[in-house]
Amino acid sequence: MTSILMVCLGNICRSPLAHGLLESKLPSDLFYVDSAGTANYHIGDSPDQRSIAVAKTHGIDISQQQVRQFKISDFDTFDYIYVMDQSNFDNVIKLARDTDDFAKVKLILEVDTSTLDKHVPDPYYGGDSGFENVFKLLDKATSIISQQLLS
Ligand code: 4NP
Numbered sequence: 314m315t316s317i318l319m320v321c322l323g324n325i326c327r328s329p330l331a332h333g334l335l336e337s338k339l340p341s342d343l344f345y346v347d348s349a350g351t352a353n354y355h356i357g358d359s360p361d362q363r364s365i366a367v368a369k370t371h372g373i374d375i376s377q378q379q380v381r382q383f384k385i386s387d388f389d390t391f392d393y394i395y396v397m398d399q400s401n402f403d404n405v406i407k408l409a410r411d412t413d414d415f416a417k418v419k420l421i422l423e424v425d426t427s428t429l430d431k432h433v434p435d436p437y438y439g440g441d442s443g444f445e446n447v448f449k450l451l452d453k454a455t456s457i458i459s460q461q462l463l464s
Contacts (some may be wrong), residue, residue: 321433322401351404364444368448384407425453
């Protein structure tokens with residue numbers, strides 16, 4: 314089993330979308346996908362309604378996900394840890410215990426060589442268009458990741 318963790322700040326907007334998207338593109342008997350937030354603001358909550366809605370529009374159900382906080386043992390559980398932006402990267406890297414932990418952490422948009430901006434913008438304080446934009450960025454990135462993992 315290969316395990317992949319998606320991480321953002323709150324685990325309600327971006328990482329639940331990345332989680333649902335990648336999960337939809339990989340066989341569940343071979344791959345385990347999860348998501349977490351670096352902050353503890355929303356522990357136990359469902360994803361943001363706007364993320365649930367944009368995913369639903371594209372045929373993906375993320376409504377059953379529940380927020381949890383990133384924890385140090387995630388470095389042991391997961392083979393790959395994809396973060397959404399530099400702030401998430403810094404927060405996760407601060408918890409890395411050794412070079413193996415460090416090497417697992419990547420900005421998710423680094424996989425997409427067609428984009429120069431490597432940060433998935435936080436849509437929390439914006440409108441619905443921000444969520445559609447995040448969905449598109451993550452749809453492309455997760456397609457590339459799934460192709461890499463399946464090849
Ligand atoms: P996320 O977005 O990191 O993509 O889940 C945010 C969600 C909540 C907050 C910030 C960002 N917040 O400040 O509560």
